[in-house]
Amino acid sequence: MRTGVIGLILSPTFPFLDMMWRICPALAVGCTVVVLAPPASPTPLLLAQLAGELGPFPGILNVISGPASLGPVLAAQPGVQKVAFCGAIEEGRALRRTLAGWGPELGLALGAESLLLLTEVADVDSAVEGIVDAAWSDRSRGGLRLLIQEAVWDETMRRLQERMGRLRCGRGLDGAVDMGARGDAARDLAQRYVREAQSQGAQVFQAGSVPSDSPFFPPTLVSDLPPASPCTQAEVPWPLVVASPFRTAKEALAVANGTPRGGSASVWSERLGQALELAYGLQVGTVWINAHGLRDPAVPTGGCKESGSSWHGGQDGLYEYLRPSGTPAWIPYLSKTLDYDSFGLALPSALPAGPETGPAPPYGLFVGGRFQAPGARSSRPIRDSQGSLLGYVAEGGAKDIRGAVEAAHQAAPGWMSQSPAARAALLWALAAALQRREPNLVSRLERHGVELKVAKVEVELSVKRLRAWGARVQAQGCALQVAELRGPVLRLREPLGVLAIVCPDEWPLLAFVSLLAPALAHGNTVVLVPSGASPIPALEVCQEMAALLPAGLVNVVTGDRDHLTRCLALHQDIQALWYFGSAQGSQFVEWASAGNLKPVWVNRGCPRAWDQEAEGAGPELGLRAAWTKALWLPMGD
Amino acid sequence: MATQGRGEAGAGGRRKGSTEAGSGSQLCCGLFDMSAHQQGTELDLSWISKIQVNKPAVLRRAEQIQARRPVKKEWQAAWLLKAVTCIDLTTLSGDDTASNVQRLCYKAKYPIREDLLKALNMHDKGITTAAVCVYPARVCDAVKALKAAGCDIPVASVATGFPAGQTHLKTRLEEIRLAVEDGATEIDVVINRTLVLTGQWKGSDFIKTSTGKETVNATFPVAIVMLRAIRDFFWKTGNKVGFKPAGGIRSAKDSLVWLSLIKEELGDEWMKPELFRIGASTLLADIERQIYHHVTGRYAAYHDLPMS
Secondary structure, eight states, X not given: OBOOEEEEEEOTTOOHHHHHHHXXXXXXXXXXXXXXXXXXXXXXXXXXXXXXXXXXXXXXXXEEEXXXXXXXXXXXXXXXXXXXXXXXXXHHHHHHHHTTTSSSEEEEEEOOOEEEEEOTTSOHHHHHHHHHHHHSSTTOOSOEEEEXXXXXXXXXXXXXXHHHTTOOBOOTTOTTOSBOOOXXXXXXXXHHHHHHHHHTTOEEEESSOOXXXXXXXXXXXXXXXXXXXXXXXSOOOTTEEEEEEESSHHHHHHHHTTSSEEOEEEEEOSOHHHHHXXXXXXXXXXXXXXXXXXXXXXXXXXXXXXXXXXXXXXXXXXXXXXXXXXOOOOOOOOOTTOOTTTTTOSOOOOOOOSOSOOSSOOBOEEETTEEEOOTTOOEEEEEOTTSOEEEEEEOOOHHHHHHHHHHHHHHHHHHHTSOHHHHHHHHHHHHHHHHHTHHHHHHHHHHTTOOHHHHHHHHHHHHHHHHHHHHHTTOOOEEEOOTTOSSOEEEEEEEOSEEEEEOOSSSHHHHHHHHHHXXXXXXXXXXXXXXXXXXXXXXXXXXXXXXXXXXXXXXXXXXXXXXXXXXXXHOTTOSEEEEOSOHHHHHHHHHHTTTTTOOEEEOTTOOOOTTSHHHHSSHHHHHHTEEEEEEEOOOOO | OOOTTTXXXXXXXXXXXXXXXXXXXXXXXXXXXXXXXXXXXXXXXXXXXXXXXXXXXXXXXXXXXXXXXXXXXXXXXXXXXHHHHTEEEEOOOTTOOHHHHHHHHHHHHSOSOHHHHHHTTOTTSOOOOSEEEEOGGGHHHHHHHHHHHTOOOOEEEEESSTTTOOSOHHHHHHHHHHHHHHTXXXXXXXXXXXXXXXXXXXOOSEEESOOSOSSSOOOHHHHHHHHHHHHHHHHHHOOOOEEEOBSSOOSHHHHHHHHXXXXXXXOGGGSSTTTBOEEESSHHHHHHHHHHHHHHSSOOOGGGSXXX
């Protein structure tokens, strides 16, 4: 079902193509668009005028020219269901913070830097042409990080410098010119970067000299920049190429994945095995093999890490503008009184009610495959629907979250490399174990006030969902057909990494399992905070998982929900966060996710019907549990 | 190691080896060199084994080069005249006789109509084609015709069993000897494909895309790979090897793309008849028509321009 009204915020230096790639799919699925354009560019206004002449449907495309500060105003309008933004990383981060709590989903596509990996068995001349395409043509989106294997360093540098001498800068509209100018802001940014790089000890090569007051910036090659210098961490502006050497493929992957940006990359190697190994290992949204900068509307283009988590093109691009049928429209739930600095900061101090020993020994935290005592060495009581004491569960804190995330990261490589069949087998085994525990689980749920019939349904559905997601593990990647390319383009679904889930209070067992299963099925490792009022069914499931699953795959931390949410949301090494709690919590999660720009999914305080197929086991869960990587394989010998 | 033609080209002469584009062997690195102009180098087969060529990327570059450097107006006229000075005006038909060879040689001396050159103020710059290329049997006639026209451009002869190269080494060497005796100063040698396909290489002053008689002759992707090889060889040894595309170059626009390709990949030094030749016959007519259009603003009829 289509989403509704889409707000599109354009950054001051937006490429026309980016704008079209967002407007067209939105209109195609039936949404209407409001664009906030920077005052300096009249092109969106012209587009809106043309759209207005379409007769029967005035108003499908509307454009407002205004400063970026109108962004939150646009998002606050009732009816705006999604805001899309493409531009610089810092602007995206600021937007994420200001829009927290306003209601619409935020889709970010940030950064324009790309990467080129040149191995020693590549066609170096063609790779040099690839570098020119990537960094010094009018099609290039941003600067380029160049990783060259040491064996071909001298050769590549020589050819690159020779080729730079033949580039022609001039008016962009002249057909015989390779690259034009992109405005004063871009030129100043490049100038500043070059000066800083030189002060940090880099060698700078510029082909030809350009007077300092001209709007053109010459093609620039920066090399010998020390890896620890601040310039290596910053995004490379256009039209710069920053070159660094590497010795082995493994080192190349470590260096390439060692930045927070994950936009696009190309791998140049004539050895198929090595090229695919590198392509699969790079954490970027698009990988080209022996090519650079190929684009097609049928191929999803997006990013990961700090390059944002929205896609354009292909199936994923359309899903951006759709939401599951039957879900209500989102409304603003902003709480102006929320203090981000103090939310969930301190643990509420509660006097222990009675002796610490209850009907059973207190449950510990399930971290690293076994039950452990919490760092704070305290527990919280859990009461049943009548108010009598059921038991104690651990009071988890920041240290426990840290330990859980570490354990999840340790288990991640092993789990990601499991074959789909192995993952499916594990999920089915877990389903069988749950079925064996059915009487136990039903009685626990009853103690919490759930009716016997409903409890039975809950357990049955949980088992069924585990089996269903196990079966869905098989369909992961597929090959796309691209019109003008000889050769396949693969759409791979990659696991996010470590996924943090804060489970809702309604349907304590079913929601827990419904969120856990798709996350595991797609190759993620999980850190869960179960329902605050009734965590014991979840902990019972953990007892089964201790025997069946590899250590660290699933980690469950109980405790104060707000405090644990704060720890998870501010953690820089969690790849995504799903929050099903209060409205204030949702707002905090959205705000805090700006730290490492992790994709978040919040319920805005509204309960969800987990027993319904659409909301509990729909394709939305599968889409959110993984990200898409496009792998281009041009063919020919 | 095949060393056919070693020293047979005569002092001061120049040999050109051609490699067949259609058979898939796209490279012929100049390795040994026998003429008085260049020093030879030792054959190093490891250079060949390290070569990697990625075909889709080369195809992309070839498409790009055709669109990226358009030349217009008076600069186009200048580039066309430059192209004329690099043409090896060729006639290689079975029915060549003295009369059409004489016509060709005269056209080589006066490639563009006098009044058109005067309008461009280039009539006294000595614009002629680079050479005349004929079968060995016609070399005598060509030399005589050029002497009668008072022209000192070289006569090039194809030799060594042109175009297939499948004759005995003895007769091939004899062909070259006789052609040189008759007055040819350049020889287009067809390399022995058997030796190429078994990895036994030889050197040359020029490399040519193919004999021009294949189904697929001079295409841009092949040329890009050959030019990159020439540049590599120059960087490694300091020797400059020339390049000659031949076959299928018929339009003036194509010749401009060839020139810009040379300029992009190798630089201005290679845009001279000493290092770049275009093997063509009908190309000259098309260039002349373009120059006519530039000078007069009108399109010429077939009979307006002298035939070659």
